[in-house]
Amino acid sequence: MTKTIGLLVMAYGTPYKESDIEPYYTDIRHGKQPSDAELQDLKDRYQFIGGLSPLAGTTNRQAEALRDALNEAYDEVQFKLYIGLKHISPFIEDAVQSMHEDGIDEAVTVVLAPHYSSFSVGSYNTRAQQEADKYGIQFKHVAHYYQQPKFIQYWTEKINETLTKIPHEEHDETVLVVSAHSLPKGLIEKNNDPYPNELHHTAQLLEEQSDIIHVAEGWQSEGNTGTPWLGPDVQDLTKSLYETYGYKHFIYTPVGFVCEHLEVLFDNDYECKVVCDELGVNYYRPSMPNTDPLFIGAIVDEVKNVY
Ligand code: FEC
Numbered sequence: 001m002t003k004t005i006g007l008l009v010m011a012y013g014t015p016y017k018e019s020d021i022e023p024y025y026t027d028i029r030h031g032k033q034p035s036d037a038e039l040q041d042l043k044d045r046y047q048f049i050g051g052l053s054p055l056a057g058t059t060n061r062q063a064e065a066l067r068d069a070l071n072e073a074y075d076e077v078q079f080k081l082y083i084g085l086k087h088i089s090p091f092i093e094d095a096v097q098s099m100h101e102d103g104i105d106e107a108v109t110v111v112l113a114p115h116y117s118s119f120s121v122g123s124y125n126t127r128a129q130q131e132a133d134k135y136g137i138q139f140k141h142v143a144h145y146y147q148q149p150k151f152i153q154y155w156t157e158k159i160n161e162t163l164t165k166i167p168h169e170e171h172d173e174t175v176l177v178v179s180a181h182s183l184p185k186g187l188i189e190k191n192n193d194p195y196p197n198e199l200h201h202t203a204q205l206l207e208e209q210s211d212i213i214h215v216a217e218g219w220q221s222e223g224n225t226g227t228p229w230l231g232p233d234v235q236d237l238t239k240s241l242y243e244t245y246g247y248k249h250f251i252y253t254p255v256g257f258v259c260e261h262l263e264v265l266f267d268n269d270y271e272c273k274v275v276c277d278e279l280g281v282n283y284y285r286p287s288m289p290n291t292d293p294l295f296i297g298a299i300v301d302e303v304k305n306v307y
Pocket of ligand 1: 011012013014015025028029030042053054055112113119120121181182183184221222223224225256257261262263
């Protein structure tokens with residue numbers, strides 16, 4: 001007999017229309033309203049990438065692809081999909097409440113972020129768990145999946161494909177910049193958080209498995225809190241790698257994200273590219289995982305470890 005369980009897919013969320021930008025930004029800032037200048041700056045960044053982010057549509061497609069792949073992979077379990085977002089409706093709590101209303105008593109949770117930090121994946125899971133505890137729903141949480149062979153294979157293939165665009169004799173003048181979203185350094189160090197090691201491990205696996213010769217690790221998209229964040233920032237890193245080694249080709253793989261959105265389309269494709277243009281070097285950014293079967297397969301394989 002087939003058993004139906006919940007599949008709670010959690011993601012960051014993005015404004016659906018321009019008037020959502022202010023409440024969304026206020027939610028990101030834990031209820032503190034942004035100044036007019038901060039709000040305008042964010043609106044300008046969305047405008048630059050075409051008005052709004054493609055994130056909402058991609059999150060839905062990723063979640064549906066994952067549900068379908070899990071339903072293929074499991075014979076005796078049927079996964080029913082619920083999407084819960086961190087900063088905009090449907091919020092994580094709304095999704096868990098819908099599960100309860102549908103009579104779901106068991107679920108697997110997955111965050112659309114490959115590395116574990118108690119401040120990213122951990123905070124999604126805590127919110128989901130607190131809501132589930134009200135209804136007695138049993139959760140199995142996927143903590144991370146960056147280390148899954150299919151995830152590493154996805155990025156390895158993308159790096160090798162990018163290298164084919166660079167003359168072979170210049171591969172020694174090419175560097176791979178492996179990055180994730182920065183987080184406040186003090187919090188990460190105080191809690192001995194695994195996040196920096198997980199990014200480091202990702203970079204090591206890509207160095208071992210792809211044809212890239214030079215690899216550097218960086219952090220991106222840091223906030224403006226007046227306190228130190230994990231570094232080096234990818235833009236500063238680009239300059240220092242150029243000054244120290246004179247690389248001609250820079251390949252950016254923002255492996256901490258899973259699709260094209262503001263932080264990739266603006267922070268990589270505009271900000272890092274501006275630095276590359278100023279230095280007179282070539283900018284490359286392979287496409288993001290989105291619904292690629294290797295990426296979805298990596299999450300399926302990790303779900304099999306927890307359920
Ligand atoms: O495309 C889009 O519309 C949304 C893209 C988006 C993603 C994303 C992922 C992460 N964030 C993480 C942490 C922080 C911390 C702060 C912070 C601020 C912002 C702002 C926007 C934004 N984030 Fe985000 N993040 C995205 C968007 N993020 C917009 C606000 C303005 C700005 O700084 O650009 C700072 C909060 C504060 O001020 O206190 C911290 C982490 C991730 C990756 C994991 C995940 O997806 O959850 C970590 C996508």
